[in-house]
Amino acid sequence: MSSAENPVSRSLPYAGSARLSPPWYQRKAVRTVLYHVFVGLATLAMLYPLLWLFGSSLKGPSEIWTRQTALIPNEIHFDNYKNGWDGFGDISFATFYKNSFFYAGVGTLLTVSASAVVAYGFARIKFRGKRIWFGLMLLTLMLPIQVQIIPQYIMFNELGWINTFYPLLLPRLGGQAFFIFMIVQFIRGIPRELDEAALIDGCGQGGIFFRIILPQLKPVIITAAIFSFYWTWEDFLTPLLYLNSPKLYTISLALRTFSDPSGATNWGEVFAMSALSLVPVFLIFVFFQRYLVQGIATTGLKG
Amino acid sequence: MTDSALRLPRRGSRKRKEGRSRWGENNLAGYLFISPWLIAFFAFAFIPMVLSFALAFTDYHILRGWNFIGLDNFQRMFYNDVRYWRSVSATVKYVVFAVPLRLVFALGVAMLLNTNRRGVAFYRAAFYAPSVVGASVAVAVMWREVFNREGLVNAILGQFGQPSIWWLGHPDYAIWTLILLAAWQFGSPMLIFLAGLKQIPEQLYESASIDGANGIQKFVRITLPLLTPVIFFNLIMQLIAGFMTFTQAFIITNGSGRPLDTTLFYALYVYKRGFETYEMGYASAMAWVMLAVIALLTAIVFRTSSHWVYYETDEGI
Numbered sequence: 135m136s137s138a139e140n141p142v143s144r145s146l147p148y149a150g151s152a153r154l155s156p157p158w159y160q161r162k163a164v165r166t167v168l169y170h171v172f173v174g175l176a177t178l179a180m181l182y183p184l185l186w187l188f189g190s191s192l193k194g195p196s197e198i199w200t201r202q203t204a205l206i207p208n209e210i211h212f213d214n215y216k217n218g219w220d221g222f223g224d225i226s227f228a229t230f231y232k233n234s235f236f237y238a239g240v241g242t243l244l245t246v247s248a249s250a251v252v253a254y255g256f257a258r259i260k261f262r263g264k265r266i267w268f269g270l271m272l273l274t275l276m277l278p279i280q281v282q283i284i285p286q287y288i289m290f291n292e293l294g295w296i297n298t299f300y301p302l303l304l305p306r307l308g309g310q311a312f313f314i315f316m317i318v319q320f321i322r323g324i325p326r327e328l329d330e331a332a333l334i335d336g337c338g339q340g341g342i343f344f345r346i347i348l349p350q351l352k353p354v355i356i357t358a359a360i361f362s363f364y365w366t367w368e369d370f371l372t373p374l375l376y377l378n379s380p381k382l383y384t385i386s387l388a389l390r391t392f393s394d395p396s397g398a399t400n401w402g403e404v405f406a407m408s409a410l411s412l413v414p415v416f417l418i419f420v421f422f423q424r425y426l427v428q429g430i431a432t433t434g435l436k437g
Numbered sequence: 438m439t440d441s442a443l444r445l446p447r448r449g450s451r452k453r454k455e456g457r458s459r460w461g462e463n464n465l466a467g468y469l470f471i472s473p474w475l476i477a478f479f480a481f482a483f484i485p486m487v488l489s490f491a492l493a494f495t496d497y498h499i500l501r502g503w504n505f506i507g508l509d510n511f512q513r514m515f516y517n518d519v520r521y522w523r524s525v526s527a528t529v530k531y532v533v534f535a536v537p538l539r540l541v542f543a544l545g546v547a548m549l550l551n552t553n554r555r556g557v558a559f560y561r562a563a564f565y566a567p568s569v570v571g572a573s574v575a576v577a578v579m580w581r582e583v584f585n586r587e588g589l590v591n592a593i594l595g596q597f598g599q600p601s602i603w604w605l606g607h608p609d610y611a612i613w614t615l616i617l618l619a620a621w622q623f624g625s626p627m628l629i630f631l632a633g634l635k636q637i638p639e640q641l642y643e644s645a646s647i648d649g650a651n652g653i654q655k656f657v658r659i660t661l662p663l664l665t666p667v668i669f670f671n672l673i674m675q676l677i678a679g680f681m682t683f684t685q686a687f688i689i690t691n692g693s694g695r696p697l698d699t700t701l702f703y704a705l706y707v708y709k710r711g712f713e714t715y716e717m718g719y720a721s722a723m724a725w726v727m728l729a730v731i732a733l734l735t736a737i738v739f740r741t742s743s744h745w746v747y748y749e750t751d752e753g754i
Binding site for chain 2: 183262280370
């Protein structure tokens with residue numbers, strides 16, 4: 135580090151040979167090992183609660199609140215998953231998964247395709263009022279949804295759409311400001327030569343979008359789709375407002391009912407179903423991590 | 438911007454298509470492409486906001502209809518509703534602790550991971566993993582049981598001979614479980630910091646080393662100033678997210694805001710007034726105060742940013 139420390143290292147027993155080399159704690163190999171020990175332990179601490187959830191989901195009732203700190207149960211209880219899957223009120227988790235995949239799947243499809251279309255309009259076409267609309271769109275990013283949900287609820291209630299998926303899916307037909315912005319940024323990075331050439335060849339804006347731009351949007355569309363899927367899969371407030379009948383519950387709502395402290399008795403099953411609900415999320419994370427990291431780093435999305 | 442202006446004459450000389458105006462504008466195509474957003478914006482954001490503003494001056498109840506009551510909702514909120522102020526103080530406490538903690542963790546870990554060592558990609562994924570599942574009900578349920586009376590935290594403390602504490606039932610501790618949960622999910626700001634750190638040229642550190650600067654000096658004089666635009670961005674995003682926290686508080690306290698309303702976050706209280714007691718006029722008034730506060734805070738952060746955010750060019754972020 136500084137020259138002031140050199141006299142100390144010179145007075146050490148091995149000083150003769152180590153005079154010009156740094157003290158032991160500054161050697162590269164030692165520092166690498168220290169780094170991995172420290173960061174590795176921190177990683178373990180970070181992941182411990184999640185590992186604990188998966189561990190507890192395999193514990194029997196005798197272990198779950200007695201060997202809390204153990205990650206691996208003495209006796210593996212896969213029946214937590216089997217029994218938990220039966221759900222509550224004669225509705226099994228198969229129904230909840232079906233609802234969640236429907237909501238997250240259709241929701242993502244609508245959000246991402248609409249966002250791509252709108253983003254093309256903002257990124258490539260000149261039209262009057264564009265700056266104002268684009269600015270307004272960015273402002274909606276900061277809008278607390280609390281100022282919208284009450285009139286929205288009244289509106290959907292008047293239409294008789296409570297207990298349907300319309301209130302959850304219809305607003306997605308307009309895309310989502312986050313993704314529109316993300317795709318706009320991406321399109322701005324695509325060279326204009328090809329669309330100029332197509333324009334001269336008499337191709338309309340629709341043709342340019344579908345034939346030239348859309349095929350190049352693959353990476354950003356994958357990123358947007360992953361985030362959209364995550365946020366829809368984990369969405370709690372909108373289903374809570376509009377889906378009151380247990381038959382329509384998404385996983386989020388079902389888990390809330392299933393884990394209700396006043397009703398739940400078998401915590402192994404609660405943990406099993408909680409852990410299971412995270413599996414799709416982690417699978418996507420493992421396979422598409424690259425897209426996520428790039429997406430956040432370049433547009434600064436919240437997670 | 439400028440290069441498309443240069444191309445204008447070429448475009449203008451083409452045979453003019455329908456809807457294409459003189460300045461290379463194509464209003465028809467433009468509005469067609471943004472029409473999905475435009476329609477949804479009016480139907481699901483703008484009109485509801487106008488209605489919400491109007492509702493704030495009524496006593497609208499979904500079953501009883503409405504009367505115009507002027508500023509009564511605001512009067513009630515500011516002077517007669519004890520729970521309102523409890524929810525404000527819970528939210529402020531949460532934001533004041535959770536946001537800086539999250540950013541400090543995010544920056545600290547980002548600096549640790551800003552190296553070319555082997556295994557960094559794995560560590561980065563591992564530190565980000567809690568944030569991927571962070572908003573889910575499953576993680577909130579897990580967190581509730583980790584801090585349960587017989588839960589993981591008490592079990593660990595028990596091994597050190599500490600008596601077990603009812604974390605979620607104690608007015609002093611309950612909110613800290615939520616703050617910790619937020620601090621644990623620093624993944625997104627961490628990745629943004631990491632991208633920012635990679636932008637800082639290595640030569641700056643090298644020349645500082647030659648001048649005899651130590652690690653702390655390099656951090657304070659080089660890293661922090663060059664990172665201020667990213668800190669600024671993260672601060673705004675996290676502030677807004679902090680004020681809107683709902684799901685975790687809802688699950689962990691079972692929608693109650695217990696104990697003694699110490700976890701009754703603002704978004705949760707708006708929900709309870711709007712959708713549990715159906716006082717939708719009152720809830721709308723609260724929502725508008727929330728919007729005003731968020732707008733004000735964002736404006737303050739933006740205004741003061743010129744004093745502490747350092748831009749290398751004058752282009753901004």
